[in-house]
Amino acid sequence: MDAVLNEWASLLVRWVHVIAGIAWIGSSFYFMHLDAALRETPDIPKGKGGEAWEVHGGGFYQVRKFLIAPAALPAELIWHKWQAYSTWISGFFLLVWIYYANADLYLIDPAVRDIGPGAAAAIGIGALGLGWIVYDRLCHSPLARNEVHLSAVVFAFIVAAAWLFQQVFSGRGALMHVGALMATIMTGNVFLNIIPNQKKVVAALIAGKEPDPEFGRQAKARSRHNNYLTLPVLFLMMSGHYPLTFASPYAWVMVGFVLVAGASVRHFYNERHAGRGDKWWSWGLAAACVAAAVLLSALPARFQRDADSAATPVHVPEAVAEIITGRCAMCHAAEPAWLGFATAPKGVVLDSPRTIAQQADAIRVHAVLTNAMPPNNVTSMTVEERRSLAAWLQSR
Ligand code: HEC
Incomplete structure (x- = not known):
């Protein structure tokens, strides 16, 4: 019976996790699209927001964005934060339930490093916390003045983390921790940056003051990071079921390819929704990265076949x-x-x-x-x- 309950608990938490993730990513995609689609309207000063008309479910929606205090602010504001928190909480529970409680099956590979389950869990959790701190520091450093430089360094940091995880954990445990690290960064962005900054902006608007544009700029930058990380995170969460990815000695290089592929597909849509045209090259780049990952995953197989024929x-x-x-x-x-x-x-x-x-x-x-x-x-x-x-x- 224990095994039956164990299996069901894992299935049910996974269910919750996937549902919460869909809600979070769905709203992230929706707001990125909406932001890109906003057009000028006479009621809102130029550069201080905009308006979009949408049609859904048989009705028309007129959505407006204000970066200044609107004439009247209703008492009740809808916040979007629990989607992110519940995704992270259920994901962390799964990490503990599957990887830390069954560390000898999923997390520890004695051929990589013979560590105890307690040490493995401590390293995993410690790495998630440390990863957030490094990322957050990078975003507050002078590097952050240039989006491209910051993205390049964060990219290198994630690939380096993947390599480090592969030196400590089983292949499957390593890729899962890269995904969990990125998801922790995304949730940290919501919990420790986007929501607190939004609260400050709302408080300033209600007090009739001009909010410091820095708050809005930071929150927007972080939600853009989240948007570019979503597709790679989803890939990594699924990779645990595909040994051609996680059991490859080059899994950490694949993480790099997947980051570029996922981000460039998001880029295509972000540019298209903003009316800046269809950047078809993004799909070419994504396809090239996926092809490179496929080839890489077949490498050890080829080596092994050579040995077999002997x-x-x-x-x-x-x-x-x-x-x-x-x-x-x-x-x-x-x-x-x-x-x-x-x-x-x-x-x-x-x-x-x-x-x-x-x-x-x-x-x-x-x-x-x-x-x-x-x-x-x-x-x-x-x-x-x-x-x-x-x-x-x-x-x-
Ligand atoms: C200690 C128990 C254990 C042993 C021994 C074991 N497996 Fe598995 N096997 C598992 C578990 C657990 C899963 C489910 C993994 C998952 O959740 O993705 C699995 C899944 C599989 C799958 C399906 C994978 C998928 O994702 O579709 C195949 C095929 C498989 N094992 C083959 C083998 C072969 C071949 C051997 C012997 C060389 C073997 N297993 C030995 C526990 C074991």
Whole structure:
């Protein structure tokens, strides 16, 4: 029963996390689009806001933005902040539930670094806090006077963090922490910068004073950073299910490519919505980055295949079945013997020659092309055994 509850808790929190994320990212996209689409209106002085007409759900919306005090400010303002907070809180809960509570399956790979679960969790949480501080300091440094310089340094910082995480955690744990670091920066932007600055602006407007434009400028810059980070963060959150990304020794380089690809797709839409034309080159750049990541993910596979061809080919399915039974079936069985699993993980059953043959392609991806399975090699599968699997797969 424990395993059933465990699985459900993970599913339900993931559900909440995805819903909150959709709400947050949806409103972020909406406001970026709205801001870009604002046009001048006679009622608002030039440069102090604008107006957009929208149609949705059978009605027309006339939305106006004021950077100065409007004639009357209603008592009730709608704030957009809980989408961000609930995304981060549910995400942090998942990080603890999946990666810190099951550190030996998901976070610690003894072949990378043999650390205890407590130390691994402390390093993970510490890195998220430290990452925010470094980013925030960079935004307050003289570097921030130039958006391009700041972006370049933040980009280098995130790629360097990815490399560092790969020196400490399993591939999967490393990419998840890069995603969590970026998501923490985004939430920190909302919680510690955008909302406090907005509060100051609102207070000034209500007092009939001209708000310091610096507050608005900062909040806008941070929400622009968030907007450019959204697509790469989503990729990293999904990458844990795709060993060709996380199990690659070059995963940290892929993080760089994904950052550029995601940001350039956002750039296309930001420019288009602002009426500055369609910058089709952004799609070209994004496609080139994705292609580079795909090629990079195949590199270790190619090295491994070279090594395989040198090994004596083993055409013995019985031997293959023996390897799978010995290394995989304690988890991947209809009734797993491994403590904590009620059913075969991901429904992948590998307990008979027939099911093994059915899963041949998946075995190739997860145990031959990559060493994603067994997780962190908990069942001590040897390189020889992987070679035998490779030879069998090649001879089919
Ligand atoms: C300690 C338990 C354990 C062992 C041993 C194990 N696996 Fe897994 N396997 C898992 C878990 C947990 C998942 C689900 C991972 C996830 O949530 O993405 C999984 C998922 C999979 C998947 C589906 C992956 C996906 O994302 O679709 C395949 C295929 C697989 N394992 C193959 C193997 C093979 C082949 C072996 C032996 C070489 C093996 N596993 C050994 C626990 C194990």
